[in-house]
Every structure is written in structure tokens, then in C-alpha cells.
Amino acid sequence: MKEKVSFEHIYEVVKLIPSGRATSYGAIAKYLGTGARMVGWAMNGCHANPEVPAHRVVNQKGLLTGKHFFGENRMQELLEAEGVEVKNDQIVSFDKIFWSPMDELL
Numbered sequence: 683m684k685e686k687v688s689f690e691h692i693y694e695v696v697k698l699i700p701s702g703r704a705t706s707y708g709a710i711a712k713y714l715g716t717g718a719r720m721v722g723w724a725m726n727g728c729h730a731n732p733e734v735p736a737h738r739v740v741n742q743k744g745l746l747t748g749k750h751f752f753g754e755n756r757m758q759e760l761l762e763a764e765g766v767e768v769k770n771d772q773i774v775s776f777d778k779i780f781w782s783p784m785d786e787l788l
Contacts, residue, residue, distance in 0.1 A: 687716040692724040693731075695783055699738040702764045703781040704773055706742045713783035726751055737761055744776030 695710050707718040707725070714721075721739070728734040729751035737760040741747045749757040749771065758768045767774040 687714045687720065689724040689727060692716075692721055693728060693734045695787070696725075696728075696734050696736060696739060698783070698787065699735060699781050701735075702766060703779050704738045704740055704744070704761070704766065704776070705781045705783065706740060708742050709780075709782055709784065710739065713787065722748070735760075738781075740773060740776075744773035744780075746771045746773075 691714055692710060695713060699705055707721040710721045711718040725736045725739050725748050729736050729748070736748065737752065737757045739748065746757050746761075746768065749755075751757075752760070758771070761768055761773065766779060773779065
């Protein structure tokens, strides 16, 4: 029987995303064998925890869909401080900075 995925499992993966990179809810979900919504709920629950870089988790198109967790511009500010370019609430060249847990952790 497969172990149930917890928010802590999700946080452990998010902590591995390097500075200046980003991934999607779906990529984390696929790696852990859960749903993207569960990853979203986990990000909602940890946005104030500085140990979990939740600002590096976006939707599959690179849109900052979790920005409401942080306040109006904080998610963008955090990404830009790491060298990630953001325009109109979307990461520019998301495919180039995308971090895939399936490729990086397996």
C-alpha cells in the first residue's frame, strides 16, 4: 500500500527547488503521486514559513497563481530577487528556469 502524501512531503520537495528556479503544482504532484490541488493547499498553508520557498511554485504556464497567499507583489519580488524575470504575473521563459522534480530527484 502506498504511503499517503502529507503537506510535509510536499514541503520537503519545495525546499529542494534551487534559488532562481521554479516548478509547478502539477510537477510536484506528479512526483509525489498526488493531485495539484493538494500541493496548492500545502502552499497556502506555508506561505508565511520562510523555510519553504513557496514563491517558487507556480501554475503549469508559469503564472503566479499563488500570489494572493503572499500579498499583492511579494511573490514577484521574491522571484525577482533571485533573478527570475516576471511580467504580467507570469515568469518569462518559464521553460528555461523550470525545475522538474521527476528529472532532478529520481
